[in-house]
Amino acid sequence: MAINIDWEHMTENSLDEELFCPICADPFEEPVCANQCGHTFCRRCIINTFRITSQCPACRHTLTIDDFHPVTTRPFLNQLNKILVKCKWCSQSNIQRGDFKDHIKTCTKIIISCPAANINCDWKGQPDQMQDHAEVCPLVKIQPTIVKLKTKVKQQSKQIHFLYTILKKISENHKEECEEVYTKNGIIYCDVCEKEFTIYEHDEWLHFCPEADICCNCVKKHFS
Ligand SMILES: [Zn+2]
Ligand SMILES: [Zn+2]
Ligand SMILES: [Zn+2]
Ligand SMILES: [Zn+2]
Ligand SMILES: [Zn+2]
Ligand SMILES: [Zn+2]
Structure with missing residues (x-):
């Protein structure tokens, strides 16, 4: 059942x-x-x-x-x-x-959890007791700070992942491969967003990092 x-x-x-x-x-x-x-x-x-x-x-x-x-x-x-x-x-x-x-x-x-349950307050009680608990719960007080830090960590791990993508391309000796594909197909695809981008954008990016196929939009998005 x-x-x-x-x-x-x-x-x-x-x-x-x-x-x-x-x-x-x-x-x-x-x-x-x-x-x-x-x-x-x-x-x-x-x-x-x-x-x-x-x-x-x-x-x-x-x-x-x-x-x-x-x-x-x-x-x-x-x-x-x-x-x-x-x-x-x-x-x-x-x-x-x-x-x-x-x-x-x-x-x-109904038995409900503390609003700070996601950061390990294990208080549980009925709705009319919640207000009293929230006023004395130390975790409720620090919750906004922790949430901010968590967001920050998440952003940074995204950036690390993005950098890792670039490093991987470099280590795979991507440059020749990319130029080959480009001269054959005339099209370049961004490794991150998978969208097609133009040779001009590609050259501009090559200026910064010769070995990665990543469009300017993706670079801007990750490092703004
Ligand atoms: Zn069936
Ligand atoms: Zn069922
Ligand atoms: Zn009920
Ligand atoms: Zn609490
Ligand atoms: Zn992109
Ligand atoms: Zn390339």
């Missing part, structure tokens, strides 16, 4: 059988459909299944996760949205599944 941590179904017995996922035997959550065979499953169920196999669980057709698209048929989704559920936190019942997102925003019994 699919375990939803927030709600449980109330009315499964009276539901149309086409609303049930053959993997978890519960009504579909985020149904996805295979392009080739048309079989439908919950998104989460099929992701789990494809960790261990590459066959459709219903018909054994060979598939990958990319062969599935989200089901968008309105009447079908509407039926799923109308299924009644009960909130596991506050026990309120008869909530339509489609409205559950709104319920959870106002549910007073």
